[in-house]
Amino acid sequence: xxxxxxxxxxxxxxxxxxxxxxxxxxxxxxxxxxxxxxxxxxxxxxxxxxxxxxxxxxxxxxxxxxxxxxxxxxxxxxxxxxxxxxxxxxxxxxxxxxxxxxxxxxxxxxxxxxxxxxxxxxxxxxxxxxxxxxxxxxxxxxxxxxxxxxxxxxxxxxxxxxxxxxxxxxxxxxxxxxxxxxxxxxxxxxxxxxxxxxxxxxxxxxxxxxxxxxxxxxxxxxxxxxxxxxxxxxxxxxxxxxxxxxxxxxxxxxxxxxxxxxxxxxxxxxxxxxxxxxxxxxxxxxxxxxxxxxxxxxxxxxxxxxxxxxxxxxxxxxxxxxxxxxxxxxxxxxxxxxxxxxxxxxxxxxxxxxxxxxxxxxxxxxxxxxxxxxxxxxxxxxxxxxxxxxxxxxxxxxxxxxxxxxxxxxxxxxxxxxxxxx
Amino acid sequence: xxxxxxxxxxxxxxxxxxxxxxxxxxxxxxxxxxxxxxxxxxxxxxxxxxxxxxxxxxxxxxxxxxxxxxxxxxxxxxxxxxxxxxxxxxxxxxxxxxxxxxxxxxxxxxxxxxxxxxxxxxxxxxxxxxxxxxxxxxxxxxxxxxxxxxxxxxxxxxxxxxxxxxxxxxxxxxxxxxx
Numbered sequence: 346x347x348x349x350x351x352x353x354x355x356x357x358x359x360x361x362x363x364x365x366x367x368x369x370x371x372x373x374x375x376x377x378x379x380x381x382x383x384x385x386x387x388x389x390x391x392x393x394x395x396x397x398x399x400x401x402x403x404x405x406x407x408x409x410x411x412x413x414x415x416x417x418x419x420x421x422x423x424x425x426x427x428x429x430x431x432x433x434x435x436x437x438x439x440x441x442x443x444x445x446x447x448x449x450x451x452x453x454x455x456x457x458x459x460x461x462x463x464x465x466x467x468x469x470x471x472x473x474x475x476x477x478x479x480x481x482x483x484x485x486x487x488x489x490x491x492x493x494x495x496x497x498x499x500x501x502x503x504x505x506x507x508x509x510x511x512x513x514x515x516x517x518x519x520x521x522x523x524x525x526x527x528x529x530x531x532x533x534x535x536x537x538x539x540x541x542x543x544x545x546x547x548x549x550x551x552x553x554x555x556x557x558x559x560x561x562x563x564x565x566x567x568x569x570x571x572x573x574x575x576x577x578x579x580x581x582x583x584x585x586x587x588x589x590x591x592x593x594x595x596x597x598x599x600x601x602x603x604x605x606x607x608x609x610x611x612x613x614x615x616x617x618x619x620x621x622x623x624x625x626x627x628x629x630x631x632x633x634x635x636x637x638x639x640x641x642x643x644x645x646x647x648x649x650x651x652x653x654x655x656x657x658x659x660x661x662x663x664x665x666x667x668x669x670x671x672x673x674x675x676x677x678x679x680x681x682x683x684x685x686x687x688x689x690x691x692x693x694x695x696x697x698x699x700x701x702x703x704x705x706x707x708x709x710x711x712x713x714x715x716x717x718x719x720x721x722x723x724x725x726x727x728x729x730x731x732x733x734x735x736x737x738x739x740x741x742x743x744x745x746x747x748x749x750x751x752x753x754x755x756x757x758x759x760x761x762x763x764x765x766x767x
Numbered sequence: 768x769x770x771x772x773x774x775x776x777x778x779x780x781x782x783x784x785x786x787x788x789x790x791x792x793x794x795x796x797x798x799x800x801x802x803x804x805x806x807x808x809x810x811x812x813x814x815x816x817x818x819x820x821x822x823x824x825x826x827x828x829x830x831x832x833x834x835x836x837x838x839x840x841x842x843x844x845x846x847x848x849x850x851x852x853x854x855x856x857x858x859x860x861x862x863x864x865x866x867x868x869x870x871x872x873x874x875x876x877x878x879x880x881x882x883x884x885x886x887x888x889x890x891x892x893x894x895x896x897x898x899x900x901x902x903x904x905x906x907x908x909x910x911x912x913x914x915x916x917x918x919x920x921x922x923x924x925x926x927x928x929x930x931x932x933x934x935x936x937x938x939x940x941x942x943x944x945x946x
Contacts, residue, residue, distance in 0.1 A: 371922050384844075396941055397941070397944040400941075427806075469844075471844055472868055485868075487868060487871065488871065490875035490876055490933050494936050497936060498936070536838060536841060537864060540866060570866060572867055713801075733842060734797070735798070735801055735802070735818060738803070
């Protein structure tokens with residue numbers, strides 16, 4: 346019998362069906378943690394359908410985390426009402442891990458607050474729930490009906506995924522970031538290379554990356570279709586988690602003889618900064634092929650690249666420069682903790698001096714809610730994760746996705762620009 | 768409200784027939800359920816998929832079937848995407864592949880979805896399509912071409928028969944509550 350991948354090990358440990366599992370099997374599995382944000386309002390309404398009313402109970406309030414990060418602060422009366430439903434629901438059901446609009450974006454706040462640990466099986470009402478793979482958790486997004494079911498039962502069906510491995514080696518060039526690696530992967534292997542599959546990232550480059558940078562990879566892996574996206578299970582990540590929680594955990598490592606669908610070898614020594622061009626994430630070009638394209642907006646934020654490291658690199662670049670007069674640069678830190686760190690370290694001051702606008706931590710413009718939408722014909726360079734037509738406002742706008750360094754440099758020049766010269 | 772919810776009864780039929788709408792690869796959830804209309808069912812009904820096929824929202828009728836390329840439903844976890852297609856009367860989606868969350872949400876909502884290789888090349892919008900769901904057999908009634916897709920796992924087929932995960936859960940809780 347061959348060894349097991351990380352996904353196979355974690356799913357087997359949570360299986361309520363058989364314990365010997367293989368890719369393709371469908372099992373019921375016990376869930377360790379549920380995350381939900383704005384979709385919690387729909388769950389609250391669904392709970393009212395449960396009859397008799399004494400059956401309206403969540404399976405375990407201590408295994409649920411709820412946040413208000415979408416439409417925060419509420420941009421309309423309707424969303425204010427939705428937030429109100431959620432606040433009442435978490436109170437009624439004693440869900441104590443509730444983070445109101447002040448705290449920030451789910452995929453940043455959950456790890457920061459120590460909710461995510463290695464070996465956990467996590468589901469979230471958000472596609473980028475794959476982010477927690479960076480912390481060695483099997484973690485994926487689900488829709489609202491599955492969320493409702495999980496809230497009541499604490500379990501769900503899972504198809505055991507096969508796994509693909511990306512072994513990444515060599516040092517990155519100056520100002521080339523993990524975002525460039527994962528965008529390059531989308532371009533080379535398409536937006537569905539990992540559909541219904543688990544990803545394991547490995548190799549020297551991955552080990553060298555900071556936790557912030559690894560989170561970007563596991564986050565954006567969803568745009569390659571991934572169900573789970575595991576970072577390297579090493580001491581660096583273990584130390585990070587130990588600083589956030591006193592709960593015990595053990596790293597889950599793949600067996601040396603685990604079965605992979607395929608292993609991809611990537612040498613990133615010559616990797617140029619990459620951008621996803623309109624209107625799909627896998628329409629990828631190196632920055633040198635699109636440099637000179639005029640931009641109206643530069644967006645630095647989101648669960649993909651709104652972390653301290655991202656703001657810091659932007660501040661380094663913007664320190665002695667001013668943002669171009671024709672560009673509005675919007676910075677949305679991913680969490681209150683990050684905002685505070687940016688304030689304390691002078692990063693925020695540098696950004697504001699250069700002409701950036703810093704918003705409260707939230708999901709904002711990334712998904713076209715508010716806080717920096719685009720008009721017809723406008724062009725945005727964004728550090729977020731999607732460039733679909735209409736994603737940030739007008740269908741006639743264009744979104745390019747790139748690294749925080751590419752966003753900052755392009756904001757100075759007023760056009761897409763290679764950050765390696767800065 | 769964020770997520771619309773559907774009032775319609777979802778009756779399971781083994782064999783369904785309808786008019787085909789042919790969609791390209793990589794139809795994303797923002798195209799199906801645009802972010803700026805997430806609080807507005809009427810606007811979503813009026814604009815769903817218009818960036819892909821302009822006349823789709825005004826001309827799709829109850830019982831129509833979507834035939835698509837690869838990676839249908841990629842993007843967000845918003846269940847308003849399968850939801851709005853159901854509201855429009857779409858009876859099933861046959862695609863070369865689906866994005867994972869869209870796929871599982873469709874079963875949760877009892878919207879039949881089938882994976883069939885190379886299907887999008889065999890259809891033109893307007894063709895009559897027949898689907899035998901448990902056998903995963905697709906027929907283009909205009910050309911006579913038959914294709915076989917991947918059979919739906921029995922557990923997921925049961926979800927379709929039971930009218931979706933919510934119905935299944937509500938009836939389970941109702942019978943437990945009587946005890």
